[in-house]
């Protein structure tokens with residue numbers, strides 16, 4: 001069978017294709033991508049648990065090509081032990097749960113700032129007005145970006161993310177290079193300042209992170225700060241968008257959450273499983289490997305289809321049913337093992353609070369379009385735009 005993760009049919013709804021893959025070709029060679037794809041939970045899980053066989057490689061660096069804003073050091077997500085182990089131990093200190101918890105009131109305040117102007121309107125695009133800006137503002141806040149530089153930071157951040165699309169237009173590439181240079185200078189100065197004037201932010205935590213007298217270099221901190229933009233923005237936007245869209249398509253489940261806000265954390269977990277914001281991650285085989293679904297030779301690139309693994313009937317009963325009460329423990333929407341998402345606690349916190357505000361502080365809403373266009377991407381899944389109409393009758 002053929003499988004093209006970038007075809008419009010698959011982008012619109014990949015799940016029937018994944019089911020066919022899991023049943024007919026669980027380990028498949030994708031000629032146009034010169035790459036294998038694993039679709040069963042057991043095989044994807046095995047790959048994540050065995051980084052010595054399924055190593056990480058230069059995928060992020062390649063995605064950015066010559067628009068890589070920090071080419072001097074590798075990206076943490078591309079690294080393998082022991083280098084990854086060292087960097088991750090130090091990076092964890094910037095994301096200590098204590099630090100993330102202290103952010104909650106600020107995240108709630110940012111959500112209210114974004115919700116306020118929405119309240120007066122009858123129709124909005126959720127992505128443009130709310131789920132898009134939210135993670136960028138939160139990351140700016142976490143990194144300690146001064147409020148007066150927020151607008152600059154938004155432009156830099158959008159431009160760095162655009163670099164992953166490998167644009168060919170020279171004017172666009174120049175604009176991205178300019179933004180990257182400004183972002184670099186800004187962070188380099190901030191990192192140096194935090195060494196003598198500590199703040200309450202992630203950059204300070206990273207500057208101070210120390211493990212057995214080992215510390216992060218300024219370049220490593222810079223690369224981590226930029227990766228937070230790449231890894232944390234569109235993913236969190238899509239978690240919120242996918243949640244809203246899925247709820248609108250499942251009115252019974254929506255009614256359950258509206259009746260009981262204590263279900264919000266379970267809602268977030270089930271959305272992560274049911275419509276995973278990151279559908280594909282990349283690995284390379286260090287040796288030949290025999291999986292449940294077949295054999296892969298050494299030195300091969302492999303797509304791990306997280307979105308398919310999370311819908312595997314061998315792991316989750318009735319996987320195509322969206323069921324907030326199911327407890328989808330074991331879903332691998334944030335990966336697993338040594339590269340497990342550094343931002344998972346933050347993404348959960350943002351997702352929960354954003355959905356709470358949308359479901360409980362706004363008027364009931366419906367989808368204002370027949371057909372929601374999905375982002376055309378190999379990696380992420382989420383609505384490009386999500387027009388919502390508020391039920392103003394009687395308001």
Ligand code: HEM
Pocket residue numbers: 056076077078088139227228231232233235236239276277278281282332333334335336338339340341342343344346347
């Ligand atoms: C719903 C939102 C998110 C999803 C679904 C998600 C998903 C993932 C996945 C699947 C990985 C594993 C990559 C691999 O194994 O190759 C990962 C890694 C990572 N994520 Fe997230 N992510 C989200 C939000 C965030 C946020 C908010 C941040 C930071 C602000 C973040 C930072 C990172 C970093 C730094 C890594 C690399 C960790 C390492 O290599 O050790 N992510 N994420």
